[in-house]
Amino acid sequence: MPxxxxxxxxxxxxxxxxxxxxxxxxxxxQLKALALAAQxxxxxxxxxxxxxxxxxxxxxxxxxxxxxxxxxxxxxYLNADHTYSLExxxxxxxxxxxxxxxxxxxxxxxxxxxxxxxxxxxxxxSGRDVVVEGELGYIGQSSKLHxxxxxxxxxxxxxxxxxAQKFSVESGVDCLAPAVGNIHGMLKNxxxxxxxxxxxxxxxxxxxxxxxLHGASGNTEDDVRACxxxxxxxxxxxxxxxxxxxxxxxxxxxxxxxxxxxFLLPVVESMKTYVVGKLRLFDGK
Numbered sequence: 001m002p003x004x005x006x007x008x009x010x011x012x013x014x015x016x017x018x019x020x021x022x023x024x025x026x027x028x029x030q031l032k033a034l035a036l037a038a039q040x041x042x043x044x045x046x047x048x049x050x051x052x053x054x055x056x057x058x059x060x061x062x063x064x065x066x067x068x069x070x071x072x073x074x075x076x077y078l079n080a081d082h083t084y085s086l087e088x089x090x091x092x093x094x095x096x097x098x099x100x101x102x103x104x105x106x107x108x109x110x111x112x113x114x115x116x117x118x119x120x121x122x123x124x125x126s127g128r129d130v131v132v133e134g135e136l137g138y139i140g141q142s143s144k145l146h147x148x149x150x151x152x153x154x155x156x157x158x159x160x161x162x163x164a165q166k167f168s169v170e171s172g173v174d175c176l177a178p179a180v181g182n183i184h185g186m187l188k189n190x191x192x193x194x195x196x197x198x199x200x201x202x203x204x205x206x207x208x209x210x211x212x213l214h215g216a217s218g219n220t221e222d223d224v225r226a227c228x229x230x231x232x233x234x235x236x237x238x239x240x241x242x243x244x245x246x247x248x249x250x251x252x253x254x255x256x257x258x259x260x261x262x263f264l265l266p267v268v269e270s271m272k273t274y275v276v277g278k279l280r281l282f283d284g285k
Contacts, residue, residue, distance in 0.1 A: 003070060003073075003075060004044070004075070005098070005129050006046070006077040006098040006099055006129075006131050007129055007131050007174070009044045009075070009077070010131065010175065010210050010233055010234065011210075013210070013233045013234075014210045014231075014233045017228065017229060017284075018228060018282060018283045018284050019213075019228045019232055019233050019234055019235045019282040019283070020043075020044050020045070020046055020233065020234050020235075020282065021043070021045050021046065021234075021235055021237065021275070021278050021279045021282050022045075022046035022047075022048050022079060022081075022212075022234050022235060022236045022237065023045065023046070023047065023048065023236075023237050023238070023241050023275060023278075024048040024049065024050060024053060024081060024236070024237070024238035024241065024242075025047055025048070025049060025053065025057065025062070025241075026049070026053040026056050026057050027056070027057055028057075028065060029245070029264055029267065029268055029271075030241065030245060030271060031047060031062065031065055031066070032268050033268045033269075033271035033272040033275060034047055034076065034271075034272075034275055035069045035074050035076060036268070036272040037272045037275035037276045037279060038069075038074050038075055038076055038279070039072075039074050040272070040276055041276055041279045041280060041283075042075075043075070043279045043280075043282075043283055044075035044076070044077065045075065045076055045077070045275070045279065046076075046077045046078075046079050046098075046099070046234065047062065047066060047076055047077065047078050047079065048079040048080075048081035048101075048236065048238075049062060049078075049079075049080065049081060050081045050082045051082065051083060051084065051088060053081075054080070054092075058095075059078065059080060059092055059095035059096070059097060060095050060096070062078055063078055063095060063096045063097070066078050077098040077099065078096070078097045078098050078099075079097060079098065079099040079100065079101065080092035080093075080095075080097045080099070080100040080101065081101050081236075082101050082103045082135075083100055083101060083102055083103060083119075084103055084104075086115060086118050086119065086122075089102060089118075089119045089122065090119075090122055093119075093122060093123055093126050093128075093130055094126075096128075097130065098129075098130065098131065099130060099131035099132070099133060099175075100119065100123070100130060100131075100132055100133065101133045101134075101135065101177065101212075102115055102116045102119045102132060102133065102134050102135070102173075103135050104116065104134070104135070105135040105136060105137060105138055105179075106138065109163065109166070109167065112134070112136065112167070112171075113167060113170045113171045116132065116134045116167075116171040116172070116173050117170075117171055117172060119132055120132050120171065120172045120173065120174075131174045131175060132172075132173055132174050132175075133173065133174065133175040133176070133177055133212055134167060134171055134173040134175075134176055134177070135176075135177040135178075135214070136159045136163060136164060136167050136176060136177070136178050136179070137157060137158060137159035137163075137178050137179025137180075138157050138179055157179060158178075158179050158180060158181065158196060158199055159178035159179045159180065159199070159203065161199075161202045161203055161206045164176060164178055164203040164206060164207050165206045165207055168207040168209050173209070174209070174210070175209060175210045175211070175212050175233070175234065176203070176207060176209045176210075176211055176212065177211070177212040177213070177214050177236075178199070178200070178203050178211065180195055180196045180197075180199045180200050180203075180213070180227065181194055181195040181196045181199075182195060182213055182214055182215040182216065182219070194223060195213075195219060195223040195224070195226070195227050197223070197226035197227045197229070197230040198230070200213075200227050200230040200231050200232055201230035201231055203231070204230060204231025205231075210231075210233035210234065211231045211232045211233060211234075212232065212233070212234040212235075212236065213227050213228075213232045213234070213235045213236060214236045215236065216235045216236055216237055217237055217238060217239035217240040217241075218239070218240065221281055224281065224282070225281070225284075228282065228284075235278075235282050237278060240274070241271060241274065241275070244270060244271050244274045245267065245270075245271055247270075248266065248267040248270035248271065249263075249264075249267050251266075252264070252266050252267050
């Protein structure tokens, strides 16, 4: 039996009111950890690379490795995360991604819709089933540890139901990532702002689209579960996985071992364990 397409997997998650985990990577060690977690749980996983991450680890390389894992029955999909121009969106689609995040959130509504429309048209003409996601509302841009809340992330800047409905209808987008209290990155010395599942529910009801929660690193399990129950179908994690990688690597290289495959094995295992927990959380297990 052929493996589900990403569109089919997202539709199934939406119907079952659970979510697919999306994790950003920038090297094959993170990718291996995701593959092992997907294999252990049997759950699908979306592998994301931002523009910066794919400069270091090109999409065509990730595509090849993911295809090798898929040949072994592991349910993995490739996403071009946060893409800021039509030129780079076209390049990502040509590289064989299963989905793409078109990020025009910092521009005005008209500019954002226009950019997404252009990417949707190119994706449809590609001959492949590429899922196109748009972002609406500001949640910051950097997946790192912050000293303070990014400027512009406020209650007043949550995505409104009216804007979400207009955006979804006019852009033709397949999935929508709204601002619902989430931020990219994590705060170093403070709890994350609370999420607003009630706004998620309102937007989900108005648009009927699968919704995506970006910047879920650092949010409480209760907040994430509530958003999934309210209509979130994909949950993005980046900073937490980066921190797990860094901390495990620091510990692993502290000894005298010099063979990379030996000191990297416990690092991959640590990341895998972390991802398994997240996948089970998102699936309601």
